[in-house]
Amino acid sequence: MESTIAIHPESVSHKVVGACPHDCPDTCSLVTTVENGVATRVQGNAAHPQTGGVLCTKVSRYTERTYHADRVLTPLRRVGPKGSGQFEPVSWDIALNEIAARLKPIAARAPEAILPYSYAGTMGFVQGESIAARFFNLLGASLLDRTICSSAGAEGLTYTLGGKVGMKVEFFTESKLIIIWGSNAIASSLHFWRHAQEAKRNGAKLICIDPRRTETADKCHEHIALRPGTDAALALALMHELVVHDWLDHDYLREHTLGWEQLRERALQWPPERAAEVCGITALQIRNLARDYGACRTGQGNGPAAIRLNYGMQRVRGGGNATRAVACLPALIGAWRERAGGMLLSSSGMFPVQRAALQKPELLNGRRPRTINMSTIGDALLHPGDATFGPRVEAVIVYNSNPVAVAPDSAKVVKGFAREDLFTVVLEHFMTDTADHADYVLPATTQLEHWDVHGTYGHTDVMLNRPAIAPIGQARPNTQIFRDLAQRMGVQHPSLSDDDETLCRTAFGDQVDFAQLLEHGFAALPIPDAPYAKGAFPTPSGRCEFFSARLASQGMDGLPDHVPNYEVAGSSSAYPLAMISPPARNFLNSSFANVTSLRDIEGEPLLEICAADAAARGIADGTMVRVFNQRGTYRCRARVSPRARPGVVHGLGIWWRKFGVDGRNVNELTSQRLTDIGRAPTFYDCLVEVALDAA
Ligand code: SF4
Numbered sequence: 001m002e003s004t005i006a007i008h009p010e011s012v013s014h015k016v017v018g019a020c021p022h023d024c025p026d027t028c029s030l031v032t033t034v035e036n037g038v039a040t041r042v043q044g045n046a047a048h049p050q051t052g053g054v055l056c057t058k059v060s061r062y063t064e065r066t067y068h069a070d071r072v073l074t075p076l077r078r079v080g081p082k083g084s085g086q087f088e089p090v091s092w093d094i095a096l097n098e099i100a101a102r103l104k105p106i107a108a109r110a111p112e113a114i115l116p117y118s119y120a121g122t123m124g125f126v127q128g129e130s131i132a133a134r135f136f137n138l139l140g141a142s143l144l145d146r147t148i149c150s151s152a153g154a155e156g157l158t159y160t161l162g163g164k165v166g167m168k169v170e171f172f173t174e175s176k177l178i179i180i181w182g183s184n185a186i187a188s189s190l191h192f193w194r195h196a197q198e199a200k201r202n203g204a205k206l207i208c209i210d211p212r213r214t215e216t217a218d219k220c221h222e223h224i225a226l227r228p229g230t231d232a233a234l235a236l237a238l239m240h241e242l243v244v245h246d247w248l249d250h251d252y253l254r255e256h257t258l259g260w261e262q263l264r265e266r267a268l269q270w271p272p273e274r275a276a277e278v279c280g281i282t283a284l285q286i287r288n289l290a291r292d293y294g295a296c297r298t299g300q301g302n303g304p305a306a307i308r309l310n311y312g313m314q315r316v317r318g319g320g321n322a323t324r325a326v327a328c329l330p331a332l333i334g335a336w337r338e339r340a341g342g343m344l345l346s347s348s349g350m351f352p353v354q355r356a357a358l359q360k361p362e363l364l365n366g367r368r369p370r371t372i373n374m375s376t377i378g379d380a381l382l383h384p385g386d387a388t389f390g391p392r393v394e395a396v397i398v399y400n401s402n403p404v405a406v407a408p409d410s411a412k413v414v415k416g417f418a419r420e421d422l423f424t425v426v427l428e429h430f431m432t433d434t435a436d437h438a439d440y441v442l443p444a445t446t447q448l449e450h451w452d453v454h455g456t457y458g459h460t461d462v463m464l465n466r467p468a469i470a471p472i473g474q475a476r477p478n479t480q481i482f483r484d485l486a487q488r489m490g491v492q493h494p495s496l497s498d499d500d501e502t503l504c505r506t507a508f509g510d511q512v513d514f515a516q517l518l519e520h521g522f523a524a525l526p527i528p529d530a531p532y533a534k535g536a537f538p539t540p541s542g543r544c545e546f547f548s549a550r551l552a553s554q555g556m557d558g559l560p561d562h563v564p565n566y567e568v569a570g571s572s573s574a575y576p577l578a579m580i581s582p583p584a585r586n587f588l589n590s591s592f593a594n595v596t597s598l599r600d601i602e603g604e605p606l607l608e609i610c611a612a613d614a615a616a617r618g619i620a621d622g623t624m625v626r627v628f629n630q631r632g633t634y635r636c637r638a639r640v641s642p643r644a645r646p647g648v649v650h651g652l653g654i655w656w657r658k659f660g661v662d663g664r665n666v667n668e669l670t671s672q673r674l675t676d677i678g679r680a681p682t683f684y685d686c687l688v689e690v691a692l693d694a695a
Helices: 062-066 092-109 131-139 151-161 169-174 190-201 215-219 231-244 250-256 260-267 272-279 283-294 319-332 355-359 374-382 410-417 478-489 500-511 514-520 549-553 596-602 611-615
Strands: 002-008 011-019 029-035 038-044 076-078 087-089 114-118 143-145 177-181 205-209 222-224 305-309 342-344 371-373 395-399 423-428 440-443 452-454 461-465 522-524 577-580 606-609 624-629 632-640 648-651 687-692
Touching: 011 452, 011 461, 038 062, 076 092, 092 114, 092 395, 092 423, 092 440, 092 478, 114 131, 114 143, 114 374, 131 355, 131 478, 143 374, 151 319, 169 190, 169 305, 177 190, 177 283, 190 205, 205 215, 205 283, 222 283, 231 260, 231 272, 231 283, 231 319, 250 319, 272 283, 305 319, 319 342, 355 500, 371 374, 374 410, 452 500, 461 514, 500 514, 514 522, 606 624, 611 632
Parallel strands: 114 395, 143 371, 177 205, 177 305, 205 222, 305 342, 395 423, 423 440, 577 648, 606 632
Antiparallel strands: 002 011, 011 029, 029 038, 076 087, 076 440, 452 461, 461 522, 577 687, 606 648, 624 632, 624 687
8 A cells, every 4th residue: 555645735644554574473554644754653554453553552653763863874984892882973984994894804714703783673574684685695604503592492383294384373363261371461472462362252261371470361260370391291281181181183183193191101201290300390280270171172062163373482402392292192082183272482494485595505606604593692792603613703793683782692792792803883763782793884774664574483374575765864774784885896787786576476476466565565475264174284193203213214203292491490499489581561572772761661680589489588669789690680679569479580571671670681691502392592491590780
């Protein structure tokens, strides 16, 4: 939609349809009102069923972010020590020439010493990995393992269901039992929550499983506050109950699953009492949940039952196994038979994205660069280089990410980015903690200023983003910045000349009607209502794979199991509390932490702690505390809160370090250890102690 409405003779107002770029499953359709070239309002598109005219608080204030006084509007060159945030404006010509002069000799000598670092600052395929990937492939730079958020769950799903696939979100409205597992949907999946609310009004029971008593838990009929990292034990005990009571869909198990006999034996090792001990809940809670779930099995007339899983629960050592265990559950009761049954963690694997056409891996020209895991960037930047690791990292190009704030084990990340011999370029909207450590900061456009196209991970519509306004200041799209840099470095290939609208068309090729995208801004994928009613999972066997031969062939357990945390709650007298770090409601990862009105709502960095744990330490609500472990110390204000269960504290994130006390955030405490499957970080597998702050 691009309608033009005359307001008065000198002023022309029009509306432009775009898509929210942020790391949120809802990928809303945005309608931006533009008056005389200025975006004056961003609203939810009422014509897009998944958006329903509603945006979250964060993106409702998008014009505040876009026109923020702190936007980086010119290229900047460092003039002070690394991390000091002291820069001077320079022209694009100077910045590009000087960056090219630094990168060219590295690229000629040891291209793997150049590391791109990017993630979901935008979820768009074009401003994400299109021209950027082509450029780095032409250089032969290191590859980046993009693991920091979801790869444990994603691989867990893939080994079980065949991909990041699930039920269609709109059908949660018709579910009769909704288990919201590891998701604060009110804060992080608002539009799913609308479906759950409607289901509740229609008589559905809502059960929340989460260590934290979230705003979502408040609104559910029941809340099961298990210990972090124990979700697989709970899932296996639920299976135990389904087996011993024969609350099973035997036909579905026989026809559409693989490894049922082995999984059955595994489940029988997990009576509710055993799981209750591990999870820190009662056996009765497990039995009741299993009874509710089992009552929804095929043919009983009580279902369908649906599980909305989110990524919080997979940020522990056993995150991949936990996802596998939960993903097995719907097949046991035949929930997939109905469109309102099954589960949804991510729908992103249902999109026919033409990644190879966008990223052109053939430009590597036979080279096979090493891959560096973004979740261990601290260690990677501090590695001196050797035969196994390859060359020391000499240059990092950061775009769509803020690793100094979001990567685990901050002390090492900061030390790495503070290396005077590391050449760092950051493409950004704002002077983030990472930009403060750059040698050059290049001003990037926001979503209102560029083209992009999006899949989603919460629904199944392809979304197009048209630019609503011209780039602000001297900002350029990421694509253009990489084209310009390639040109200055003498890196040539015809594919670098593809313009952004062409790249938008390339992302889905002939799999999606681009004319429809241009007309409406969205296009639904042709997916059956109940895609796995008759099996046909995208696994090698076409079945839901309880037993994964692919995992077994790697020497791993072919069946899901409970894999205890690295840092098991209660295992350390020095650090007796388990800490998770869920997002503050008005931030999205580290995005929006600099939007004043949103930061004002959040107030300041907080640690939620239950009354008993606070009292045992002499901590009153509102006092300053030190949260510490063997990796570091983080100071913040205590909130004594019923949202925390005994033994577990919540360091709400992700604040930029510069907005925290002492210039630190909660990742000072998290570790670089990785998950069982997916090489992902273990942010929620973290023991700490808390004490009154004497400073
Ligand atoms: S952050 Fe999520 S809920 Fe908010 S506008 Fe974007 S997609 Fe919609």
